[in-house]
Amino acid sequence: MTFSICVYEPVETDGDESGDDEGEREHHDCFGVAVTTRLPGVGTLCPFASERGAVATQSLVNVDLGRRGIEYIDDGLAVDDALESLLNADHDASSRQLHGVDAEGTFVFSGEECGDWYGHREGDGYTVAGNLLTGESVLEAVADSYESSDRSAPLSKRLIDALAGGHDEGGDKREELSVQSAAVVVRTTEEHPLDPSYNDLRVDATETPIADLRETYEFAKEGYEAAMERYEESYEADQQETEASEAEEN
Template sequence: MTFSICVREEYEDDDGDEQTRFGVAVTTRLAGVGTLCPFISENGAVATQSLVNVELGEKGIEYIDDGLAVEDALQSLLNADDGAENCQLHGVDSEGSFVFSGEECKPWYGHHDGGSFTVAGNLLTGEEVIDAVVDSYEKSAPPRGADSRAETEGNRETGDRDEPLAKRLVDALEAGHEEGGDKREELPVQSAALLVESTEEFALDPAYNDLRIDATETPIEDLRETYETAVQGHEDAMDLYEDAYDEDDMAGAAED
């Protein structure tokens, strides 16, 4: 089920309050990956792939929401899954991360645990796909403290850390795709999806944080175009109705 990335980021909102956001993004050479692989809440992000078991994602997020650490939540699900050796499962919560690739996944397969983010893939053209996703995300990720690569490697070219996480997830998928991505070139129909959740409350939840391309031959290009269209739609709505959203008075806004 090709490759995916799960992310946790801490940041300050406009009022100076500490917030956490989570993101997950995936692409594959099959249709409808957004219904199968990515799962998210304001407490964590999980991706299930290879021999997909949707229950691993659904229950993984449910357990994290109940307060179970991500490594305990996902490992307990794998322990109870007879098909675990054919699965990849990874994710992050507010404090930790977890990655697993079963020994019977189809090559090339592998994963990366970055502490605050995880990447995994199977049926790839090679390890360079994972490396490209990792490098793209790390270049754009907010600093995680004095010991982080993002902060200490000051002479390295970095991406725009002020961009929305959704956009940076598209960039990470594109980087892996350009390195070869899913090796099954005989399958032209592809899909991609991304989800972002935050502890921050918004007057209007950004529509660009929940995007899916279910069937296309150009998944990353289409996901980026959809993202850009959704950003414009969100900006237009806020320009017209921000005061009404803040006051929960859309009827009045419509009359105006």
């Protein structure tokens, strides 16, 4: 009833704003997950991400698989060990789909009792999975869209575009269900004065989930940029004050 993509991207940026090639480079980890389905509220159930990993749980959804999977990854467990251990303790594993990424690897699982067509795919730093789809080409379109995306664009935008690729290919086959939903969540180790609002978006009930999520993204990005233009100095001063206070406490 769902298809989704989980992604890990290492990002390097200039350590200063001078543009000097000799300046120190800064490394950031970026994790994201995007999902859509022909049911309402998918953003409350399926996508999970942190600064150390991304997980999607679907088919016969068990929210704890996503929530605890991220907790295990944050505690230092590898993504395959984390998710495999959860499935081993799950009596309904045969009806689950579970996949995810961390900075070192990927994990994908589709139980044999998932609704046809179902399957998954792994690539370099990403996983894709879906069930009750029109066919395998849906996942191929999601993966192809992500792989060919412009890495200079925000990850959240490119994940929405990847969903659009699968949606245009047929997506969820249950056309009798008109109320749909979609979501995207991105987490990064890069520090911002204010976390980008376009990195955590949901459309909970609509007949046009991808178009609505894309429009929501555009508005959120526009609003974030306007807020930063007006209040960035205040946000930075507040962040520095908080960091100084925490340093004193420690």
